[in-house]
Amino acid sequence: MWDEFDLIATHFAPLARDSDAALGLRDDAALLTPPTDGDLALTLDTITSGVHYLPDDPPDRIAQKLVRVNLSDLAAMGARPLGYLLSTAFARELDGAWVARFAEGLGRDQETYGIELLGGDTTAMPGPSCLTLIAVGAVPRASALRRSGARVGDWVYVSGTIGDAALGLRACRGELSGDGADLAVLCDRYRLPQPRVALGRALREQGLATAAVDVSDGLVADLGHLATASGVGIVMDAEHVPLSSASRRVLDTGMATLAALFTGGDDYELAFTASPEHDSEVRAAAEAAGVTIARIGAVTDGQDVEMRDRAGQRLSVDGMGWRHH
């Protein structure tokens, strides 16, 4: 059985080494000096073993996913990530090697995203591990992207590809057959999200997006959140939703439906709205951020999200597949 003070000293204190705010993890709280005239964006996510990740997932990937799902929330606001606090209630049966690999994953993403560990808490959990990360980001005062700014006539965009993670979960579990390289790509998309931090910041800095949300609950659900928050409707063209070639090949086998991809969640892409007159700037910003984007629909004066097929016919998701009205 490990000791929490040992774990902190060995694995977590080094992650806070370069942070003035963390006070060496040795004080009662972290002390963060916020950027002048800025707002702080604060978000948290909790993942539990057996629910949000698989118990035998690689520990470094679990750590990186925990970091990245939170950075995806910051990305949706166009915030610059500053640092994070971490609560690790580790299942008692985990050993020091597991924790070491977990900390390795954190260290890797600290480098990737320029963030630092600000503070935390480590305890032994008499049950499955329960891991909570709080990400702190900065945006200039009153400039954060919100879900609520979409205007009728705006175009709707999404970054990357949708549905890979939903298939990836099944691929990781060994529930899909097919090309091994495809399955590995999909499993990796489930385990290692790519938060669109640079894209979110560019859209905010250039004043391009009128509203944004990160796609975590599923594309349809998250567009619905954006529509509700903005008091608008969204018409989405199913055929324009970007899919990876790996996903397309799995779809072709009949092992999955488009509906499962559009509602599966865990994509951690950005969905956002922008005025059509800014289309070329939006595309340039995405290119500069190294992210593909696709226009998937438009904002209407309706309610909720309506999907259309190639012929313009309305589709709905009933949880099992596509159904024509």
Add this chain to the structure above:
Amino acid sequence: MWDEFDLIATHFAPLARDSDAALGLRDDAALLTPPTDGDLALTLDTITSGVHYLPDDPPDRIAQKLVRVNLSDLAAMGARPLGYLLSTAFARELDGAWVARFAEGLGRDQETYGIELLGGDTTAMPGPSCLTLIAVGAVPRASALRRSGARVGDWVYVSGTIGDAALGLRACRGELSGDGADLAVLCDRYRLPQPRVALGRALREQGLATAAVDVSDGLVADLGHLATASGVGIVMDAEHVPLSSASRRVLDTGMATLAALFTGGDDYELAFTASPEHDSEVRAAAEAAGVTIARIGAVTDGQDVEMRDRAGQRLSVDGMGWRHH
């Protein structure tokens, strides 16, 4: 089985109603505008059922304890509490009524401490509940109390009384016999800490404390943390450590030792150091904050914490009781 969106809408969204920063809990992150020229103090604590609280503890008390252990960390830095984020990984078997009472406790302490819910995450836990709270406080730039400022010759003070919570845990568990009123008082001291927010702020605003720590791990251990951070030693007079009359009566029965009280933890009092020349101002600040304080020792050029009895003889804690050197 409850639904997380229902729980949030019913129980948690109302707690964020008055908060501009929380964005109605409907955006990707909270957006906090920090006070001008201030630092933010960020702290978190995780409590799990069966480890940090008893499964049949009243849910409102569990919520309040979770709030208060974090506010105690802010108090130790002299910070003004602003708000909190909350992750509730609730055991699946908890029902809506349990969560309603938990939220009631949060609401009560929001009023008591003038804080608001900024954001959160609610999930179902396949195991014991795992609850994490992150408290956010504000201090003027570079003015927070730290553990590291104690100077040789300073006096050492502690607020309130020490050891009640350690006995209170045993009282709550039915492991102590004695006067019913005493046992109820002690159990309440375990369940409902009184974070010394006003005292911490006064000590910081008036520039009185040179170092401070909250007593959560046990008085001896936390004074040790302060001594280590400050690079000093502390001599502590055992007879001057303030005890409640309820604790004294339990001690008289022989069911507990002084050592257990001094090392038990969960006190959530403030221990701090100040120059002897400020003694009367320190006492006036405590009186204004409505908190008793006691001088329990002095800062030396030694190391660690040394305890002395009434005759000035050195004592040590071996975990079982007192032992003379």
